[in-house]
Amino acid sequence: MNSKSPSSALPGVPGLVAVFTGLFAIAVFIIDTVTPLDIAVAVLYVVVVLLAAQYFSRRNVLIVALGCMALTLLSYALTHEPEIDEAAGRCLVSIAAIGATTFLALKNQSANVVLSEQARLLDLTHDTVFVRDMNDVITYWNSGAEQLYGWSRYDAIGRVTRQLLKTVFPTPLQEITAELLRTGRWEGELVHTKRDGNTVTVSSRWSLRQDERGQPIGTLETNNDITEGKRSQDALDRAQTELAHINRVVTLGELTASIAHEVNQPLTGIVTSSGACLRLLDHGSLDLTELREALQSIINDAMRASEVVQRIRALSKKTDPQKAALDVSDIISDAIRLLQRELSDHHASVHLELTPTLPQVIGDRIQLQQVMINLVMNGLEAMADVIERPRRIVIRSSQTEPDRVLVEIQDAGRGVEPQNLDRLFNAFFSTKPNGMGMGLSICRSIVQAHGGKIWASSNPDGGTTFRLTLLCAVDAHG
């Protein structure tokens, strides 16, 4: 399994070392015993212990060390009388040296074992782990990284990370580095390019490694492949965007009368004003002030018609949501303008109670307009068979929490059964005979995607009130 780890890169080494160590020990023993040198030849057993410590287990190292000590004593016994002399001192020095070496070698070995155990654990995890120094050069690369990216550790170590992986950062790298240096951590989503050219989205966690003096020496980066999750989330988002678009197109279809009216009003103004001008010119009875006023109103009407067309186009276009700071009052009045004819056809009226000084909210103009249109249309349909009281929709805006704007849309309709109030927002749930059950469900998914909430409650005097909250845009001092 660890065939690539340096300690066992050559499988035959331990065997050879064992033989060599044995031969070396015998050689030391012979020299120590046979030659009449008055030096501590036995100190050379230290080499034997060190060699053993490099390749043998802890137990075997101890055996080797004890063996060396025994050989030292044996050699002394064979060549000297047992008395306190220089030779005995040399023997003791040798034994002490072997003992000390063994102790240090074993301690060092256990530290190495811990390190390689850790490395093995890092290899066992599916997470991608690598270490890079302050110059972004890779110094460690685990097998998870090898599997994810396709580069082996020999390919990767020594390369610059962001060049190798073509990293796409969510925010400028300087900001990320600043946060890392300040807090010692960073988390975020990165897009990397694998060896095969495919991209992968990872949830990345960085932790800064520092030396004893607190100087940053490198970064440990742990990456989790979230491409699949991201892909399904993206697919879900796309499906919701499409559904919202279909809902808008269907709604626009229902609003053709209103839209035609919205366009035809200014066109009527243009045609009649220009016709009038031509006639007055023919009579020679048009004064210049009057002409200027007429032309100005023709221009205004033309601009108005084109604005309507733009608004309709925007509503019918399929675009990804674009968040911006918006005025709730603008959104509401834009929606109402499109519904003017619908309201008069239903003999209904809208009463606005908007708070003028609300903070802006963050959101997609089109989608929020769609929510308002859906809710007002919903209210209109709820009041379709009401005859005993005015068909009135009241729209209120207010700020109930410091960071939220509340919008209320209250109808005077037949109301909703209490047990259905929560189910209203479920897809395909409808209390109307020909309702698709999509409008309110789309409202909810849009509001939730904006970080807000939507709920319905019954009015004490009949009808239903829909309430929704939207997050305020963060202003400069907020």
Place this chain on the structure above:
Amino acid sequence: MTMATEHQKSLVLVIDDDPSVRNGLTLLFRSVGFETRAFGSAQEFLQSTLPDVPSCLVLDVRLPGQSGLDFQAELVTRIPIIFMTGHGDIPMTVRAMKGGAVDFLAKPFRDQDMLDAVATAIERDRKRRASEKILSDLRALFETLSPRECEVMALVSSGLMNKQIAAELNLAEITVKIHRGRIMKKMHARSVADLVKMAEALGVRRTNQK
């Protein structure tokens, strides 16, 4: 020139919630010499006092808050109406025409079409006013007749001869003749045929009398 002077005596009333439609129409009608009054809503119109001149009403079929058709039904005076709509639909047209609308123009309309429709409507109102005037004059004359003269007039117009009338009313034939002469004079009738027409217009019938 004669048109212009006639127009000055007539009035076009516009009801539309959209100021640019109101302004455009006002300028258009002014360009051919019509007096114009424009209103933003039916309520505004009903609250105003209008001069007693030939006029017509130009209004959007979908007034805010109240449909133009309902408004048409509520109007007491039989003023001719030209409807405008942004999105013409057939049931509305039918209802409008049944309700006596002069015309039904889809916005945006050609300015000439609107002017023609207004001219027709004003003409219709002028005729209506003229015939109403004749009738009210006639009624005033009829008021001057004595009850007996009213009876005689009914019998004359039903085609009876003096002798028959005398028998019917138990009068001498000469008395009937005198009544008859007085009736002709009071009603400014030039002939018996003229008197018969008047009796018809006034709804004076033999069975109605007595």
